[in-house]
Amino acid sequence: MDASSVVAPPPSERNPGRSLHRFANPGRFLRLSGAVLPWLAAGGAGFLAIGLIWGLFFAPADWQQGDAVRIMYVHVPAAWLASAGYLGLAVCSVFALVWRHPLADLAAVEIGPVGAGFTALCLATGSIWGKPMWGAWWVWDARLTSVLVLFFLYLGHIALVRAFDDPVRGYRSGAILALIGVVNLPIIKFSVDWWNTLHQPATISFTGAPTMYIGMLWPLLFAAIGYTLVFAAIVIARTRAAVMERRTRALLMARAERVPA
Amino acid sequence: MTHLPYIVASYALGVLVPASYAVAAFIRMRSARRRLAVIDPRAKGVGTGPRAHRASAGP
Numbered sequence: 001m002d003a004s005s006v007v008a009p010p011p012s013e014r015n016p017g018r019s020l021h022r023f024a025n026p027g028r029f030l031r032l033s034g035a036v037l038p039w040l041a042a043g044g045a046g047f048l049a050i051g052l053i054w055g056l057f058f059a060p061a062d063w064q065q066g067d068a069v070r071i072m073y074v075h076v077p078a079a080w081l082a083s084a085g086y087l088g089l090a091v092c093s094v095f096a097l098v099w100r101h102p103l104a105d106l107a108a109v110e111i112g113p114v115g116a117g118f119t120a121l122c123l124a125t126g127s128i129w130g131k132p133m134w135g136a137w138w139v140w141d142a143r144l145t146s147v148l149v150l151f152f153l154y155l156g157h158i159a160l161v162r163a164f165d166d167p168v169r170g171y172r173s174g175a176i177l178a179l180i181g182v183v184n185l186p187i188i189k190f191s192v193d194w195w196n197t198l199h200q201p202a203t204i205s206f207t208g209a210p211t212m213y214i215g216m217l218w219p220l221l222f223a224a225i226g227y228t229l230v231f232a233a234i235v236i237a238r239t240r241a242a243v244m245e246r247r248t249r250a251l252l253m254a255r256a257e258r259v260p261a
Numbered sequence: 262m263t264h265l266p267y268i269v270a271s272y273a274l275g276v277l278v279p280a281s282y283a284v285a286a287f288i289r290m291r292s293a294r295r296r297l298a299v300i301d302p303r304a305k306g307v308g309t310g311p312r313a314h315r316a317s318a319g320p
Contacts, residue, residue, distance in 0.1 A: 066263035074275030121278045125271045230279050237286035244293035251300050
């Protein structure tokens with residue numbers, strides 16, 4: 001084999017993480033996210049308004065639960081996003097730990113409080129629904145308990161990343177905690193199948209047809225898309241702010257170092 | 262409508278929680294953009310929008 005036949009592989013094949021670093025440039029991230037953010041926010045608000053109004057006023061009441069079933073249009077998307085947000089946190093943690101992606105650290109830190117808020121929303125609306133349906137605000141059911149553990153994992157992550165003087169150590173510790181906590185996600189998902197729970201099993205799955213009346217399914221999908229877009233818009237806005245704050249701190253430090261003693 | 266107080270409470274939370282996060286994120290982003298534009302004139306136009314242009318222009 002002569003030297004001319006040795007062709008360097010394309011950059012994406014040399015290092016899978018390298019192509020991701022194209023998006024690690026803060027200026028590029030600010031440009032891209034600045035273009036996407038208004039569309040995400042407007043789309044999220046639109047879908048959410050349609051889903052919630054449809055669910056509140058036009059969707060049919062359940063023959064057993066009555067109008068309390070309308071709480072589902074807030075509770076179920078919040079529950080999905082509680083888990084999806086943690087999955088996003090874990091993915092960012094992998095990028096931060098393995099490829100040292102500089103924006104992944106910031107994104108993970110910014111996902112934490114938003115995910116915790118949506119988990120709290122899920123727990124609160126579930127509790128509000130449980131009082132008239134089960135006769136109790138709270139039961140130590142496997143699904144409820146595993147979601148409560150998820151909430152504590154979010155709180156632990158928020159506390160841990162802020163617990164160190166050196167932010168990099170905080171990011172690394174938070175990333176490790178996030179990866180350990182991923183084990184809770186399948187427990188949440190399958191808790192209603194593995195244990196005999198008061199919480200009902202899933203009515204919507206990726207593999208089977210939904211067992212829900214179509215007149216209830218559509219507003220639920222609209223609300224879920226709306227909440228998802230709003231969640232993404234909030235995280236992107238917070239990450240943009242974090243990027244700009246970090247750049248401001250770096251510039252101030254550089255100026256302070258240039259000032260003669 | 263049955264269970265009205267429970268439904269109202271859920272929808273109020275379902276609107277207020279994301280809205281408060283969105284407003285807080287927007288205010289934080291705006292103040293970060295202004296601070297950066299004051300310190301770094303090059304920041305103008307780097308995905309920071311025309312507001313930063315005006316803020317960093319100076320007298």
